[in-house]
Amino acid sequence: MRITAMTLPVRPLGSQGLKASAQGLGCMGMSAFYSDADHKATDEESISVIHKALELGVTMLDTAEIYGPHTNETLVGKAIAGNRKAYVVATKFGITQNGPDGSPENVRRSVEGSLERLGIDCIDLYYMHRMDPKTPIETTIKELKELVNEGKVKYLGLSEVSPADLRKAHAVHPISAVQLEWSLWTRDAEAELIPTCRELGIGIVAYSPLGRGFLAAKYSSPDDLDKDDWRRNNPRFAGESFKKNLALVEKVKELAKAKGCTPGQLALAWVHHQGEDVFPIPGTKRIKYLEENVAAFGMKLSKNDIDALEKAVPHDQVVGERYEADFMHTAFDRYDKK
Known part of the structure; x- marks a missing residue:
């Protein structure tokens, strides 16, 4: 499916007045964690992707202080310089070398650093990246309220x-x-977290909607990833898990071929069809994939299409945790719900 003259619509994100493009751009992989063995993007290439995204109506950029660390915010800052008002800048704090830190002192330190690196005087959307078990969430939010x-x-x-x-x-x-x-192969949040968001009128930003590239059928082996790529240590990309999960993706490929689109577009369209309060933020370092991702927004899936996709990738047949053991405890579905 080729991109047409369409641009993405802008929608309310949550119920407090924030508006953003229906699909954002995850910028993490431009600076950290991901690296295909056959391509390492330069900053100039990444900036060109961010500029092209705006042409296609993608206004929301997602970054974090831990990406790099710090270098991704600097990159985003360079990309938006001179056109800051055109973008919705979202960044995150709270992951440090010593673990999650939601203390008021770290909140203050983090926001000042992010503002400087991004070259802006106000952050549109500021996330706490992970919950800090040592600091009551109310204490963290009170400091954020001050900001x-x-x-x-x-x-x-x-x-x-x-x-x-x-x-x-x-x-x-x-x-x-x-x-x-949230993606075809990660649906844990559907049980409690997503209904809670909807009850409270909170927007849903879906990261890794393409299963960290796996659902786009980009990889046939872990060797397709650079030796320093974080995904080599991800349980779903390792050994026998990779092989079993690849069999699920083969089914997505068959459905995509019948639909006349790429596997990634089909997987991303599934996320879009979960509701207008859902804002996927697929990441990419290449204009080609950016255009494919934007085109996915315009795809129409029937109930039969959705049923076939969910049958092809049953949630309980995906093999492996979504994070390695030493980080999985920070994920919401393993977090202490006291």
Whole structure:
């Protein structure tokens, strides 16, 4: 499917006034964690992708201080320089070398650093990246509320939060968006977290909607990834798990061929069809894939299409946790829900 003259629509993200393109651009892979063995993007290439994204109506850019660390925010800052008002800038804090840190001191330190690296005076959407078991969520949100009052942050978000902590946070200051992993092969949030977001009028930002590239059928072996690529340590990309998950993707490829699109477009269209309150943020370092991703928004899936996809990739048949063991405890579905 080729991109046409369409551009993405802008929609309310949450119920506090934030508006963003129906699909955002995840910028993490431009600077950290991901690296295909056959292609390492330069900053110039990544900036060209960010500029092309705007032409296609993609206004929301997603980054974080931990990406690099710090270098991805600097990259995004360079890309938006001179055209800052055209973009919705979302960044995140709270993951440090010593683990999650939601202390007021770190909140303050982090926001000042992000503002400087991004070259802006206000962050549109500021997420707490991971919950800190040492700091009550209410304490963190109170400090974030001060940042809103000071004009350094417009809207607040949370990433990988439990439904219970989301309610606690929302009671202190309205939360506009929750970032969570959601794709054909990661559907844990559907049980409790997504219904909680919808009950509270909170927007849903779906990261890794293409299963970290796996659902796009880009990889036939872990050797397709650079030796430093974080995904080599991801349980779903390892050994026998990779082989079993690849068999699921083969079914997606068959359905995509019949539909006349790429596997990635079909998987991304499935996420879009979950509701207008869902904003996927697929990441890419190449204009070709950016255009494919944007084109996926215009795809129409019937109930039969959706049923066939979900039958092809049964959630309970995906092999492997979505994070390695030493990080999985920070994910919402393993978090203490006291």
